[in-house]
Amino acid sequence: MSLCQQALLLLSCAVLTLCYPQTCYTKVLSMGREITERAAELKRNPDTERCTAHLSDLYIDVHNACIMPRMRRYIALLERLPDWHCMRNRTVQKQSATARQLHHIMAYRCHGELHFSTDDCAALEHKPRAST
């Protein structure tokens, strides 16, 4: 095989890996992490903490069936924040958009790829002891 052919092969492999669609599972895992981190950020940051203080902590676990109602409640609360400045904050808007998207993907797109192993609402409000 010539050097050129080898280079081509290598390149097409790289392209394949890059373009190969993420599985539903890896997608929801990473979105879940993003939402969990941003939820903490919204409560910690002085710009938003006063209007998110009433939200309970959120630790997304996509294996927990309670995540679906929990996320609906979280989105509803985020969209009715008492303070106008918070409502208009980009980070807040991004958070509700991502949460909506995750809920939608889990409800309609994952077709059998996701299996809930627990249904424990309280667990979603506490940092997991062993992260998976």
Ligand SMILES: *[C@@H]1O[C@H](CO)[C@@H](O)[C@H](O)[C@H]1NC(C)=O
């Ligand atoms: C929105 O809130 C984030 C933190 O939650 C903060 O870093 C950012 O400055 C805020 N943006 C505006 C426009 O207030």
